[in-house]
Amino acid sequence: MAPLSRQRLGAALVLLAAVAAVGSLAVSAATAPDLGTGAANDTTTDRGRTLVGMQAEGRVALLDANGTPVWRIDSEGVDYFDVTMLDNGSVLAGFIAGDQDDCGRYESPCARTGFRLIEPSPDPRVAGEWSFPVRSKRNSEVHDIEVLPSGEFLLTDMEYERVLTVAPNGTITWQWNASRRYDAPPDPTRTDWLHINDVDRVGDGRYMVSVRNANQLLVIERGEGVVEVVNEDENRADDENCKGYRGFADHDNDSDGDVLCGDPGMLDHQHNPQSLGPDAVLVADSENDRAVELHENEGEWTIAWGVESANAVGFDWPRDADRLPNGNTLITDTRNNRIVEVTPNGTTVWRADTGRWPYDAERLPYGEVTDDRLPRLNATGDTLDRGGESVLPFVDRAYAGLSFVVSLPTWFQPWHIGVIAVTVVLAVVGSGLVWSGRRNQ
Template sequence: MRSPSRQRLGALLVVLAVIVVVGPLAVSAATTPTASAADNDSTRGATLVGMQSEGAVTQYDANGDEVWTERGENVDYFDVTKLDNGTVLAGFIVEGEQSCGEYEAPCSRTGYRLIEPQPEPHVVNEWSFPVATKLNSEVHDANILSSGEVIMTDMDAERVFTIAPNGTTTWQWNASNFYDAPPDPTQTDWLHINDVDPIGGDRYMVSVRNANQLLVIERGEGVVDVINEDTERGNDQNCKANNGLADYSNDSGGDVRCGDPEILNHQHNPQYLGPDAILVADSENDRVVELHERNGSWEVVWGVDSSNGVRFDWPRDADRLPNGNTLITDSRNNRVVEVTPEGETVWNTDTGIWPYEAERLPYNEILNDDQLPRMNGTGDTPTTSGETLPLLGQAHAGLSYVVSLPVWFQPWHIGALALGVIFALVGGVLVWSGRRR
């Protein structure tokens, strides 16, 4: 015997499911501002982008159009630098390798590659070492020093090191000399050291993502300065999340070196503007900020958190350009944008999935230059906001790694989709059961 009431309720839930899913998607897509075109700056150079999930290095012209792309199999690319001879130095990791040293094959290998763009983009040289897994074991950054050495970050062993042209290690700094280390750093995403830049003499600025800190390390001396020092124990949980920092030696009552997440929260790719100024992608706060040192402490003096009306989503690179604008890599929105000190977007390009870092040519990343414009607090200085939907945020992050999501698709849309699926399933069951009764 049929049950009309069940069928009607089921049909209503199915209709409601369609409304819950289609309505928010349609409204968000229709109301998102259209990306502005590039201005008519005839001096703008090309832009080089390293893309993680896309596994590609691409150069875009002044109009944001693709010029060339080197794309590898099972590879992630990170920091990119165009050298004087025209080749591109790129940090990378590749999985499915058979030359694995102490690890069981297949393994991953990470290090740097040299890419020749002409006549067709191709890898001409590589230096790498084996790691057990591709996840959180990468060399994110590599730079050639004036000595001819290459300096790199090693996220697997949590160190910074240099190699000579023949591949031998000439110097290294181990993070265990400063932070309380786990028994085996390669078994956990402990510090996630993701950037190193030479800043003059034998000093390097190092980004320690999971500690919310930037370190100045002097060769032969160790850590000589800390940006965003640990001053409050209340911040520790931010750095302990996801098996990060911990009191591994059990000698500090659980205290760890954790910087204030209101200043920096799991940052990437800082640019050293000088002894008292740093520009940095404040990734987990979804903004880019400029920090100045005032009376012994570092403060946010300028920031921007959106472009073309769309909020940044996990920006991972920011470079101050000679014209005073800032080039920003907005990773989960799959775009690179150039904004003025007032936050106006004057150039943008869509990229492949998860761009990691971008360089405006011919400058690359300019470091420690007194002539580079600094902000004076006249721009937008956004405040930080906590993650209100952590589970949906994680789902959105995972989805954005495998597919290119439109900029208007936010974590709450996943909640709407899930709710729509539930309504549709329950409605379908009610319709089916109503017909059987």
């Protein structure tokens, strides 16, 4: 190719790359729906305050009815998860902190996880902590914590994949190990095996547990073990969905590769289920980008209600959904960095922007009620359509990592990263052609 032609082709590629990159971003931003502001919320109802735990932001905050912070506490190098306001006004928060020196059997620095007691006034501060060392800050956290009527603390542990209770003096009083049901790897601390991320008391000595990587909810009874499973393993074709998280496998090699994996069309790597009674549960169906209510009838669980968007913006990895006494649902939309309240028909009546990656929100003074006093819904929300598997999973992973570090606008989607990657290649090739053409003149 002649040097001049090479330069022209290179210049055209660079121009095409610039137009594609800038154009895709500009069009998406210009056509994005108007989300409004917290001040534009429906104020005809006294919504009280909302407590929020934010993972990537490392923050716990109390928001007023307009979404404005009343107080907040920020902790460097700390991720916060489930938050609960106690009767005395103190806040209980699950957390993990990196760069720790007290590491037990692990090399320093390590991470420590557990729960913290936060006193909001006069100035927010950490007043107490119960924690233990873990190998890594990633996928080893205590995500959920609540206080039992006995005064014990009930919590999850993803390092050893267990549910446990801790006495006020810090002594572990009971635990259930997931290895009693699922095939365990040689060392659960070295892989994201089950990712047990939630536990709620649903009766005397009965706990509902979310096993994220198995797409299942379990009801565990102290002294009995697992007594009920929501989203049973019924189709071996579902196994690849669970095995996509490399820690989940037939580790004992006794089932010809078969694993206990629920239907991803019902639940796909869910978070924070809320029991609405013995035969109904509300779940943040995270990888399906929706919140769903499941009902049980004659032993079969089905989707009775769901919602996939708010203010015309689809949910992106929601990780909490709470049914409120007024029948509305409070949803923590993690990668869109917002909390929304939607009516049974899916209308958005309240929203608040948060810091990066909110994990859990609870509306005060109710908190997360887990019994049959709350309203149940039927199919009045969105027409649900489970999202398909990603064609380019590396793009989704890049988007997830970027959203953890930077607060992205809601119109910025994973496909933008794909477009940018292609345009970078075009720009590099084009620049090379221009340089080569000039060199050979």
